[in-house]
Amino acid sequence: MQNPYIPYPVVVDKIITEVDTKDIKTFRFKFVNPEDEAKYAYIPGQFGELSIYGKGESPIGIASSPTQKGYVEFTVQKAGVVTSALHEMEEGTLMGLRGPLGNSWPLEFLEGKNIVIVGGGFAFTTLRSLINYMIFGDNRKRFGNITVIYGARNPGLLLYKDELIEWQKRSDLNINVTVDKGDATWTGREGFVPAVCKDVAPSKENAVAVICGPPVMIRFTLPVFFDLGFSKENIITSLEMRMKCGIGKCGRCNVGSKYVCKDGPVFSLAELDKLTPEY
Amino acid sequence: MEKRLIKKDALAGIAKKMAEEFLVWAPVKKEDNVLFEPLQKDGEPFFAYLNSKNAPKNVFFPHTEALMKFTRTEKGMVFSSDENKADSSVLFGVRPCDAHSFALLDKLFDQEKYQDAYYITKRQNTTVISIACVKPPYASCFCTSVDGAPVASEGADILLTDIGSDYLVELVTPKGEKLAKYFGDAKADAAADTNKNEIAAKAIEAIKSKIPAHEVKPILDKNFDNPFWNTIHGKCLACGTCTYMCPTCHCFDISDEVKGGDGVRIRSWDSCMFPMFTKETSGHNPRVSQKERWRQRTMHKFKYYVDNFNAIACVGCGRCVMSCPVNIDIRKIVEDISKL
Ligand SMILES: Cc1cc2nc3c(=O)[nH]c(=O)nc-3n(C[C@H](O)[C@H](O)[C@H](O)COP(=O)(O)OP(=O)(O)OC[C@H]3O[C@@H](n4cnc5c(N)ncnc54)[C@H](O)[C@@H]3O)c2cc1C
Ligand code: SF4
Ligand code: SF4
Numbered sequence: 001m002q003n004p005y006i007p008y009p010v011v012v013d014k015i016i017t018e019v020d021t022k023d024i025k026t027f028r029f030k031f032v033n034p035e036d037e038a039k040y041a042y043i044p045g046q047f048g049e050l051s052i053y054g055k056g057e058s059p060i061g062i063a064s065s066p067t068q069k070g071y072v073e074f075t076v077q078k079a080g081v082v083t084s085a086l087h088e089m090e091e092g093t094l095m096g097l098r099g100p101l102g103n104s105w106p107l108e109f110l111e112g113k114n115i116v117i118v119g120g121g122f123a124f125t126t127l128r129s130l131i132n133y134m135i136f137g138d139n140r141k142r143f144g145n146i147t148v149i150y151g152a153r154n155p156g157l158l159l160y161k162d163e164l165i166e167w168q169k170r171s172d173l174n175i176n177v178t179v180d181k182g183d184a185t186w187t188g189r190e191g192f193v194p195a196v197c198k199d200v201a202p203s204k205e206n207a208v209a210v211i212c213g214p215p216v217m218i219r220f221t222l223p224v225f226f227d228l229g230f231s232k233e234n235i236i237t238s239l240e241m242r243m244k245c246g247i248g249k250c251g252r253c254n255v256g257s258k259y260v261c262k263d264g265p266v267f268s269l270a271e272l273d274k275l276t277p278e279y
Numbered sequence: 280m281e282k283r284l285i286k287k288d289a290l291a292g293i294a295k296k297m298a299e300e301f302l303v304w305a306p307v308k309k310e311d312n313v314l315f316e317p318l319q320k321d322g323e324p325f326f327a328y329l330n331s332k333n334a335p336k337n338v339f340f341p342h343t344e345a346l347m348k349f350t351r352t353e354k355g356m357v358f359s360s361d362e363n364k365a366d367s368s369v370l371f372g373v374r375p376c377d378a379h380s381f382a383l384l385d386k387l388f389d390q391e392k393y394q395d396a397y398y399i400t401k402r403q404n405t406t407v408i409s410i411a412c413v414k415p416p417y418a419s420c421f422c423t424s425v426d427g428a429p430v431a432s433e434g435a436d437i438l439l440t441d442i443g444s445d446y447l448v449e450l451v452t453p454k455g456e457k458l459a460k461y462f463g464d465a466k467a468d469a470a471a472d473t474n475k476n477e478i479a480a481k482a483i484e485a486i487k488s489k490i491p492a493h494e495v496k497p498i499l500d501k502n503f504d505n506p507f508w509n510t511i512h513g514k515c516l517a518c519g520t521c522t523y524m525c526p527t528c529h530c531f532d533i534s535d536e537v538k539g540g541d542g543v544r545i546r547s548w549d550s551c552m553f554p555m556f557t558k559e560t561s562g563h564n565p566r567v568s569q570k571e572r573w574r575q576r577t578m579h580k581f582k583y584y585v586d587n588f589n590a591i592a593c594v595g596c597g598r599c600v601m602s603c604p605v606n607i608d609i610r611k612i613v614e615d616i617s618k619l
């Protein structure tokens with residue numbers, strides 16, 4: 001019997017400060033025992049428990065794509081005890097990682113469809129994983145048009161800036177990056193995510209929208225997609241609840257009969273309609 | 280199934296004999312309470328009890344337990360040992376409702392996908408001996424409403440039933456059979472069986488407290504937003520006693536403790552009755568008041584567990600009813616829901 005509470009030993013291999021405010025960083029981990037990497041086979045949309053002995057654990061979405069070999073990445077905002085301790089770490093530090101946990105973005109369901117990805121703020125992390133997965137090599141052929149709408153409050157708060165530039169160069173991607181308010185150097189779009197969605201107006205034909213972001217963004221974005229004719233089955237999102245065990249035991253993260261850690265975090269709006277509105 | 284007869288006054292001796300070989304958890308008197316505790320060398324088990332004050336779940340799911348240890352190195356704190364271990368032991372004399380709770384906890388902790396190593400190791404290494412309730416201990420007992428019975432073996436490896444001059448010993452599982460040698464060699468005859476069945480039927484009759492536990496499931500399915508939920512929690516102190524006393528409540532917290540260069544990751548009981556239970560770092564709390572917390576407790580036992588495991592997560596022990604400082608009564612809540 002494997003003990004699901006024992007983390008894999010990992011080393012902090014690289015730390016990338018993502019934003020001007022310096023409170024969001026991407027941490028790249030390598031497995032101390034190379035054979036653990038295969039055991040950590042994950043799918044975009046899953047999360048891990050970052051485990052800092054002496055401080056505790058935090059559930060964080062996996063930001064890298066399984067197509068990126070040799071490491072696994074998480075993008076973390078400094079918030080409380082564990083995430084602050086993480087932000088103080090240096091490259092070379094040893095810690096623990098549990099997972100992969102939860103369900104994932106429904107890759108089989110997405111295959112052969114046009115994909116609309118809508119992200120806001122730092123909730124963009126597992127969407128980044130999905131994008132990098134879909135555009136990797138031959139994977140790209142398995143999906144139709146890919147439209148990305150991603151917004152941040154200002155240019156300094158955009159994550160993965162180098163990747164955004166690379167993606168914009170590709171002809172098989174429709175990338176729309178927006179900021180609430182630009183600065184002197186910003187030449188891109190300005191405007192809130194819901195307004196940009198309205199403007200881009202992706203077709204509902206054979207399409208699925210994958211939406212992840214702060215609650216206000218979601219609240220104003222959903223009506224846009226309903227107006228465009230998207231059904232609740234074809235709108236997918238990811239939930240957040242306070243977690244501890246991550247494996248459906250500690251009883252903390254349930255929404256109705258479902259545990260967000262084990263049965264989620266990914267749900268379609270149609271599935272959420274069947275649950276209690278308590279999240 | 281292997282069945283034996285033992286003299287009634289032999290029980291304490293058997294428990295003490297077992298305690299020479301392994302850890303025996305038995306009911307012992309502590310001030311005014313009876314609790315399951317490891318039987319000490321000169322300790323005396325107390326079998327004339329009604330039920331133990333606390334649920335015996337702590338044998339498999341201790342109120343606090345070390346999960347793993349870690350230690351400081353130049354490169355940070357690293358894992359040092361897995362604390363998952365359990366001595367071979369016997370849990371001697373639990374009531375059938377509490378044994379039933381183990382079968383319910385198994386469904387959660389021993390699922391196909393994620394196996395809770397700490398619970399399972401203790402469960403595997405422990406033989407559960409139940410003593411049937413030939414007379415229901417309390418007026419608040421309602422096991423018969425929640426798929427239990429006062430003379431029943433679910434969750435137990437051995438069931439002892441007082442059939443007059445003797446105990447009928449039923450070695451229900453292979454694990455139970457392994458302890459056969461402690462129960463002498465007087466084989467039970469058909470008369471003992473008949474006797475037991477009559478006693479069991481009478482004991483069921485004697486349970487007078489009844490709740491419509493199955494009837495409320497379809498009502499709960501549709502009434503998450505019913506104003507009824509405003510009527511339960513008014514006097515609740517959010518003390519968590521009901522959840523700590525409950526044999527089926529299993530919510531826990533995980534936290535780290537460090538002393539000098541070493542540390543330990545601990546899990547401890549938690550409670551859905553506490554405001555902090557679901558509070559996120561951002562300050563957002565999906566269950567904002569005691570109303571939502573009581574709704575969660577009720578729903579979890581009578582709907583969510585049924586949805587997930589096809590079983591009600593209450594064994595009718597009545598502990599929460601007896602120990603709530605402000606007399607909130609789950610039986611009345613279920614009764615009221617059945618009339619919505
Ligand atoms: C599925 C999922 C994916 C997430 N992905 C990311 C991500 O990619 N990047 C990111 O920065 N944050 C993410 N979060 C939020 C992140 O988990 C919390 O910000 C973090 O746990 C706070 O921990 P802390 O120790 O710093 O704060 P403290 O306030 O000290 O928290 C104590 C403990 O409570 C629990 N906890 C508190 N808040 C939350 C919460 N919102 N969600 C879950 N557990 C919580 C954790 O176990 C935490 O260690 C995600 C949460 C979930 C549920
Ligand atoms: S809910 Fe109350 S009566 Fe039911 S098992 Fe728990 S403590 Fe016993
Ligand atoms: S024991 Fe009573 S007062 Fe305490 S949390 Fe439970 S219902 Fe509330």
Ligand code: FES
Nearest residue numbers: 244246250251261
């Ligand atoms: S985090 Fe423990 S049940 Fe989901």
